[in-house]
Amino acid sequence: MLKLKLHRNKLGLGLASRATATTTTTHGNHYQYLQNSKLPTLYFQRSLPRLPIPLLEKSCERFLAAVQPLLSEAELQQTQQQLEQFRQGIGMELHAKLKLQDAANKHTSYISEPWFDMYLADRAPLPLNYNPLLVMKPDERPQYQQQVARATNLIISSLRFWRSLQAHKLEPEVFHMQPKKSDTASYRRWMSIAPKAFATYASYAFKAFPLDMSQYDKLFGTARIPGLGKDELVQSPKSKHILVMRRGNMYAMNVLDSSGYIHSPSVILGRLRAIMELDAQRDAASVPLGVLTAAQRDVWARARAHFVSNGTNAQLLEQEVDAALFCVCLDSEQDGGYDEANPTPLLHHLLAGKATNRWFDKSISLLISADGTAAINFEHSWGDGVAVLRYFNELYKDTLQSPFVSASTPHTSAEGDKQNVRVLNFEVDAQTADAVQAAYAENARIVDSLDMQQLRYGKLNKGTCKQHKLSPDSVIQLSFQLAYRQAFQRYVGSYESCSTSAFKHGRTETMRPCTNATKQFCEAILRPSNQQPSANELRAMIDKCSSVHGQLTKEAAMGQGFDRHLFALRRIAQTEGLPLPAVYECDAYKRLNHNIISTSTLGSDALLAGSFGPVVSNGLGIGYSIQNAFAGAIVTSYKNQAEGKVFIDSLESAFDKICAVIEQSAKSN
Incomplete structure (x- = not known):
């Protein structure tokens, strides 16, 4: 001291x-200058890979998996039929048009212009909405x-x-998987002699991933x-x-x-x-x-x-x-x-x-x-x-x-x-x-009309997650699902933003944190205590949730989500004056995209707090972070339309339940 x-x-x-x-x-x-990088700022920009357009079949599969926790068996079967008609019909035509459009604009990504247009055409006020x-x-x-x-x-x-x-x-923006090995002078020397046309791929050899800096x-x-x-x-x-x-x-x-x-x-x-x-x-x-x-x-x-x-x-x-x-x-x-x-x-x-x-x-x-x-x-x-x-x-x-x-x-x-x-x-x-x-x-x-609630939870932090080999983000997202289910007895459209800036002119992709795995865990832990699985079984379910969450995050970051792909196909139909495919009018699509739980992680040592408004009138805007001393969340909602206080109280209870499982499982092993 x-x-x-x-x-x-x-x-x-x-x-x-x-x-x-x-x-x-x-x-x-x-x-005059904050930094004097040996590598020019846009050194990797030319060699960044292009954002891939997922296979139509894969996007349909991923959409169906994401919407499944929100639907009854009958609703799921109906959605599956509509999706199959889309995949074999108008969806194929729209996908082909999108591929042609993308091939004609190799300087950018297929999502960049539509995403700009989406923001700029929205007439909602900027504060709280954006x-x-x-x-x-x-x-x-x-x-x-x-x-x-x-x-x-x-x-x-x-x-x-x-x-x-x-x-x-x-300094160029680079995500270092192993900073001690790649965020070094040696790495920069190697990169400086790599041809610009291949610099990004040379960086991959160091498990260092250059990010798009066009913004x-x-x-x-x-x-x-x-x-x-x-x-x-x-x-x-x-x-x-x-x-x-x-x-x-x-x-x-x-x-x-x-x-x-x-x-x-x-x-x-x-x-x-x-x-x-x-x-x-x-x-x-x-x-x-x-x-x-x-x-x-x-x-x-x-x-x-x-x-x-x-x-x-x-x-x-x-x-x-x-x-x-x-x-x-x-x-x-x-x-x-x-x-x-x-x-x-x-x-x-x-x-x-x-x-x-x-x-x-x-x-x-x-x-x-x-x-x-x-x-x-x-x-x-x-x-x-x-x-x-x-x-x-x-x-x-x-x-x-x-x-x-x-x-x-x-x-x-x-x-x-x-x-x-x-x-x-x-x-x-x-x-x-x-x-x-x-x-x-x-x-x-x-x-x-805006309500704002804050929770700081000391039992769950970076140290706890490291000690128990937990993914911090997946545990917090699981807590949100449990909190909402036990407070309001249902599952709803949930949104977690994931950056696709590893690609040229990438923007974001949606990660859907409400999964079959999170639903199974929530149902299991909310049973009466004498009917619950053992702590070890519940811990195995937490690990399963983490595994699924990790896979979905990886897919989203690698441009293999489905939300932006379906968004781009819908825009093709709209701009070309084609009838809107039925899948976009179905209840499942609307329910999934009515993002009642909208979340954004705010991981930064410089950050005291962060917040944004709900994206739908009856929704929750959840800015969250997990720090050395606590896990925290700031929840916004509109009064008389969503119950932010009920959710934040339920979130504390959800943290308690999950931490108890983790502790009991650790003791029994």
Whole structure:
């Protein structure tokens, strides 16, 4: 403990002096770039394999297996007949068309364009429906946790990440199966002499799997622009400013100089402090325009079309807001802070909240609470968790190890610097004010209906799983199935996201965690105690669940799921004006895709908490993680439509039951 304290003190003093020293060396690589990889960032991109299209027969088999736990015997037989008709009829025609289309577009994957279109065409509001939340662990040193200091360091680290990415100096994204053997200098030397056309396959020999990085360039300078019927993504990668929001007021702040270099820490700190001072002299925004980004997309599209009919507004919106590299939302004391004993009020606020100090259309928004709690709320259409989590982890690591400013760091004054700190004074008429008021009321109605529950379960953690040779993810997913079954006496459509980024332009695939194996275990353990199988038999059933879960995960990650394949076939029918095949209208397909249990694992040492909204009105949105000290879950639901509190209580009971089986089985062996 003494060594740790000494190390922290030494670190703190060193960094405090560094903050002033860097002002004269800000054009050096050490400041301008987060990384200086020996392998260029996109080194493996050319040689990534293409996402395979599964065999139609296999997709039909997998669909039938996934839906079986949800159906009666009669329903299953009917579904089997419909599926067979599809496989031998229109399905073959659609599959052939998909194969031809894929062969004509070898630069991408068969799912990439349809998936973008699916996101951009959905008219649902972004908060709760799409934009997720990742909350960062705090910096335990008060001088770096202070709001403006933390915001400054997060901005600088974000820019260092962005500059590294643009200069191809960011380490390529590689999943290392055996990091001690492959995440090494020797591996990188071997890779550097491998021909680019075969580099990915050379990496496989080290059990290191390069991942697609095509989404990374949309992390910054990207905005989703609302349109009637479908939105579009616009990107301004050469921007030199960020958008800063405070109490609904909006500011553009330059962070890069005319040559594209990151301004010195004292300059960025000074400009943020100037914004805080400016804002203290103003009222909170009477018409907080950001609320419109929380509206239903067609509503926002119509409001925006009217708003930009004013030339001043159009210029400010397009050049300062849409084109900003990212958004920084500095929340006020009234918005609260993180309370470990009761974190849900702040998480609720950060996930959706009042929307008065947000611009949900930006690819990335950094949210900084008054107490320095930092979070990322991101627009989802442009990319998936792999890119965002990499950015999130690098950000946390860099600000923890190499913060450039503290609460006491002197700053370069930006008072009166209207060129680099620009107040965005929009011209708001009565029609826009009414649109904001209506959007605020509708968002408040939806957000107020959101219930959020949290569980931290100490008996189940990484150590427990390792000790008992358990797959952490499969055990938690089994717990969700047991919790729902014992609380609501049924099995429902369940969704676990799995990345397919091992392939060029891969997105995600669905892993269906409700299986015959999980159903058999749940039924067995819920019998009266005198009718239950032995602990060893139940443990064998847990292992069977884990085996099935592992196989399904492997299939999904290797592009051998069925959800995206069936989705793409349906889109072919729709785009070519063909009748929708009957299998898509059958009860089994609808039941499986009504994802009442929607889950996402949030595995990161940088993560304090993560959350997202339910994907259906009567569903549960479950963000979960298993850490060194506990297994945790944050469950969202809509009041009077799903019972989140009942589920979370049942989940604790499910954990108890499964842990008891594991312990009893271990004792008897």
